[in-house]
Amino acid sequence: MEEVKKWMRGLRAVQHLxxxxxxxxxxxxxxxxIDFNGKLVIRGFGRARVMDRDQAMTLDNFTHSYSPIELLLEWEGPYDGKVDIWSVATLLCQLITGHNIFGSPNNRNPLVKHKELCGPVPQSVL
Known part of the structure; x- marks a missing residue:
């Protein structure tokens, strides 16, 4: 559990972003x-964007089983850093349980597992 706490402290970098x-x-x-000093390093900023609440953002070629439902449903309305928080929570679950709760990272349709774990998608999201 100490290792999980250490990783979560490292993921505070997302808050900094x-x-x-x-x-x-x-x-x-x-x-x-993890770098040579044991510090967590976030990489892969090719899809990172500056937040703009008025700008609709789409995302393709993302890792489905770590993505929130609004991305899976290809919702184009403006969204914010909460999409990263969902991913961090999914990573935390994986650290604790040893597996991705939404299935394989290559799973192209984790919506079934989302529904099983979180209930039906609210109409306001659809």
Missing amino acids: HLNGVIHRNLHPGNIC
Whole structure:
């Protein structure tokens, strides 16, 4: 459990991104590394964007099983750093349980598992 706490402290870097107006948009285990000093490093900023609440953002080629439902449903309405928070929570669950709760990272349709774990998608999202 100490290791999980250490990783979560490292993931506070996501908060730093958000405070500086940046959304990563593709957090998953492949974009998180440990450097030679044991510090967590976030990489993979190719899909990162500056937050703009008036700008609709789409995302393709993302890691489905670490993404929130609004991305899975290809919702184009403006969104914010909460999409990263969902990914961080999914990573935390994986650290604790040892597996991705929404299935394989290659799973192209984790919506079934989302519904099983979180209930039906609210009409306001659709």
